[in-house]
Amino acid sequence: MSLETQWHAGRLGTAIGSHRLLFGHMYEDAEIEREAFRSGGRVFCIASAGCTAMRLSAHHEVVACDINPVQLAYAERRVRGGGAEVGDAERAMAFARAFMPLVGWRAGVIRSFLALSNVTEQVEFWRAHLDTRRFRAGFDALMSPAILRVVYAPQFLSFLPARFGALLRRRLERGFARAANATNPYARALLLGETDDEPRPKMPCVQFVLGDAAAYLESCAAGSFD
Template identity: 40%
Template sequence: MRNPWQRGRLTVGRRPQVMFGRMYEDPAAELSVFPPAGRVLAIASAGDTAAALARAGHRVTAVDISATQLAYARTRLAGGPTVTGTAERLQAVARRAAGLVVPGWRPAAMTEFLRLADLEAQRAHWRERLDRPALRALMRLAFASAGLVRRDLWRALPPRMDRVLRRRLEQGLTGHPNATNPWAWRLLLGRECPATPPGPAAGDIEGGIEWVHADVVEHLRSVPPSWYDAATLSNVLDGRPPAFAAELAAALRHGVRPGGPVVLRTFRDTPPLPGDPLPDRSLLWGAVVRLHPLTAGA
């Protein structure tokens, strides 16, 4: 079956696009379990996670099925500009709509909220000013049909995604200090967090990353046994049939050394492959796990 990410689009249409201008992954998950200075595999996407791993001393192979996304990430990490991808455009529409129905979601009020660092104050602010009935109605309407989003990717989302997303936002925005959470700023305001360093567009790290245009399972099958010390995979099981999980597990057993950590991110609440949850400050993922050793290559 065709990989739904191979089309290079989140929305309907034929021409491939940059889907993600930035990434919404907390690389602290990988850095907490990866062995030092290893040979690691990552999904390229917008390049942020690959950059974080390269900066930490890893030898990174960044793989992506979308040639457009791969070329963008490579150019960006070589010093090129960060562009607005489809995901960022959709987020901007959602933020404007939320601000129309709930004043707390307007940019000035949201900036005030994101400057908070006290979790009790954040919980109170969420309940009183953000999680309002009008927002719930808007989110339910927004997720009532696929609209412009491609149906194969839409079907990968959990049922009642409006409730699921509200729960994930609440957990992230009340469980971690906003003032130092770059993923909260990026998602809810479309701006970079003032407390974090600039993004990964720095030419000094691009040379530490090998770029490969391929399906990740096919790539893992093509490398020598136990080639990688660790791997991080995002969205690779989303939108794929259940049988694909077994193909991925077999490819990991071949391409990742025995016991090598594999981090999996999925929009689903329950990952298709079993694993132990990892700490995560981002707000979108249903599960961020370290796959169990028997699945990942023991």
């Protein structure tokens, strides 16, 4: 089964069954797209959990595409006013967070870390209190192919680099060295699972399309999007 058809299957794992809701939230900053596209234009995005579509629809005409019909229907419900739901990705992240106390990551320590707004202090706190030997050993084990295969299909893991856990740890530190935790909703979502619902435009202009994103874009005439 190819990566493309695995997405079409609507499941992160290998079990056979109906499509599932994979993402209850998106974890990419839509401000990148908002800054890149001129206001009033027509833009394309992956529907996923609807977060990017909602943010873009305030100033753009949006086409939101997804290959998973369950995910597409959920994104449309959210854009029309529905509440956030929990997807398989959130369940997997919650499972990983359940091990935090075992490596010394207690709620009070994490909240103190997330309250910081000076990136230098954040890196110092990370190295002194969070990036411990116990954490490194546990995190690297959790990010190993043997454990990840419990949740994810092989197609999603075949391209992962060697020592994936160590790579992610370096990227975490790099992120904490660049953005203030106190104003970073993605840090709070990652470490505590706390997310804010997206602001909804009064009259969202979003067209929802079921299908493969690349195939849809190839079918569009040149100049259809900004």
